[in-house]
Amino acid sequence: xxxxxxxxxxVITGFLGAGKTTMIRNMLQNAGGxxxxxxxxEFGDVGVDMEVINGCxxxxxxxxxxxxxxxxxxxxxxxxxxxxxxxxxxDRDTPPDHIVIETSGLALPKPLVKAFNWPEIRSRVTVDGxxxxxxxxxxxxxxxxxxxxxxxxxxxxxxxxxxxxxLEELFEEQLHCADMxxxxxxxxxxxxxxxxxxxxxxxxxxxxxxxxxxxxxARIENAVLLGLGAAAEDDLDSRPSHHxxxxxxxxxxxxxxxxxxxxxxxxxxxxxxxxxxxxDFDVLRIKGFVNVPGKAMRHVVQGVGERFxxxxxRPWQQGETRQSRLVVIGLHDMDQSAxxxxxxxx
Numbered sequence: 508x509x510x511x512x513x514x515x516x517x518v519i520t521g522f523l524g525a526g527k528t529t530m531i532r533n534m535l536q537n538a539g540g541x542x543x544x545x546x547x548x549e550f551g552d553v554g555v556d557m558e559v560i561n562g563c564x565x566x567x568x569x570x571x572x573x574x575x576x577x578x579x580x581x582x583x584x585x586x587x588x589x590x591x592x593x594x595x596x597x598d599r600d601t602p603p604d605h606i607v608i609e610t611s612g613l614a615l616p617k618p619l620v621k622a623f624n625w626p627e628i629r630s631r632v633t634v635d636g637x638x639x640x641x642x643x644x645x646x647x648x649x650x651x652x653x654x655x656x657x658x659x660x661x662x663x664x665x666x667x668x669x670x671x672x673x674l675e676e677l678f679e680e681q682l683h684c685a686d687m688x689x690x691x692x693x694x695x696x697x698x699x700x701x702x703x704x705x706x707x708x709x710x711x712x713x714x715x716x717x718x719x720x721x722x723x724x725a726r727i728e729n730a731v732l733l734g735l736g737a738a739a740e741d742d743l744d745s746r747p748s749h750h751x752x753x754x755x756x757x758x759x760x761x762x763x764x765x766x767x768x769x770x771x772x773x774x775x776x777x778x779x780x781x782x783x784x785x786x787d788f789d790v791l792r793i794k795g796f797v798n799v800p801g802k803a804m805r806h807v808v809q810g811v812g813e814r815f816x817x818x819x820x821r822p823w824q825q826g827e828t829r830q831s832r833l834v835v836i837g838l839h840d841m842d843q844s845a846x847x848x849x850x851x852x853x
Contacts, residue, residue: 513633514597516606516623517733520616520681521640524792524809526691527609530640530725530732534607537729544596544603589619593628605733606632615677616684623740636735639685640725644695645812646704682711684746686737687718694723713746762839766847768831771797774806774817781833782813784849788841795833798823808833 521527535543596603610616616637623634682688688708693701705719720727739746771777774797781793794809804819823829835846 513631514602514604514606515635515733516608516632517635517735518608518610518616518619518637518739519640520610520637520684521689522642522645522678522681524794525640525642525645526689526725527640530689530691530727531607531609533726534729534732539729541729542601542604544606546592546596546606546608589622590625590627593632597628597631605635615680617680617743617746620684620739620746621743629740634737634739635733636686636737637684637739638687638689638732639681640689640691641682641708642692643690643701643704643721644692644814646690646707647696647700679711682708683713684739685712685717686735686739687720687732688712689725689727690719690721691725692723693721762841762843763834763836764843764847765795766833766835766850768797768833768851770800770829771806771831772800774799774808778808778810778815778817780850780852781808781810781815784835784846785810785813787849788837788846790835790837790841790846792836793833794836795831797831797833798829805829 519527519530531545535545593606596606608619610619616639620634620637623629623632690701690704690708696704701721705721708719720731768777777797784790785793791812792810793815795807797806797808799806802819803822805821805823807816807818807820809816833850835841835843835850837846
């Protein structure tokens with residue numbers, strides 16, 4: 508049960524492109540007068556998600572309420588960034604009614620929840636709940652899932668096999684820490700496929716009390732998402748982690764870099780190049796903005812695997828540089844030079 512008198516905080520976690528930012532935009536659009544402070548922790552050199560929020564045109568979505576921590580995941584930098592950021596929000600003349608933290612898709616949620624036990628914030632904030640947003644279509648296709656029987660068979664065949672990839676580990680970390688699991692993009696599944704995905708997720712959960720919500724386009728009522736009353740900082744032992752042995756979380760498994768492009772006259776052709784790049788170089792995610800000549804609006808490009816979305820989100824603002832930049836996220840050994848060359852190929 509949440510502690511009375513403390514400001515509730517919701518931690519939204521989930522894998523790359525699962526729909527966290529879309530969920531937050533929906534939340535802000537339906538805040539109903541509630542003052543929601545948003546902390547975005549973005550992976551990569553371009554704060555794409557923060558720009559999406561700042562440029563959304565939502566009434567009451569003030570830029571001073573959005574704080575981006577760009578020097579690493581929140582879970583790795585709590586002493587330098589997270590606690591001062593929280594104190595700054597709490598010490599405002601009008602403190603927020605609710606704090607929402609969107610973690611990087613590559614972040615471990617449990618160390619962040621632990622940070623709420625720091626003396627500077629423990630008496631003033633409680634973790635209302637940890638929400639894991641999952642891409643149901645990816646899970647249906649076997650991405651980021653873990654087949655225990657198949658892994659066991661492989662281990663029996665090769666004792667030296669390192670069977671657990673960083674992606675599988677991250678998926679499990681986010682799932683096991685959650686108080687609510689949101690299965691997003693269910694419009695891409697049949698009813699039978701959805702039932703199987705839900706059953707698979709339920710089998711992986713360590714706590715039967717965790718709620719599973721199914722939705723499309725990250726649409727979920729604030730009354731459902733907020734107010735879970737989990738007080739997760741007092742319930743850490745029930746949230747198992749691969750890193751409970753004290754080993755530090757290391758992001759060296761993942762790298763990101765920025766590709767700057769010229770104006771993009773044919774976004775559809777660019778999308779086809781990006782799909783080929785993902786296929787040829789095993790890229791995890793590509794996201795960013797491009798400038799389309801003759802168009803007054805900024806063009807958003809977001810891809811997870813070979814599935815891409817493109818749309819014009821808002822007009823370029825006065826004094827804003829109209830430029831095209833994409834963040835590429837992949838494993839540490841990806842060939843950055845070859846990927847950039849393929850993206851830039853005319």
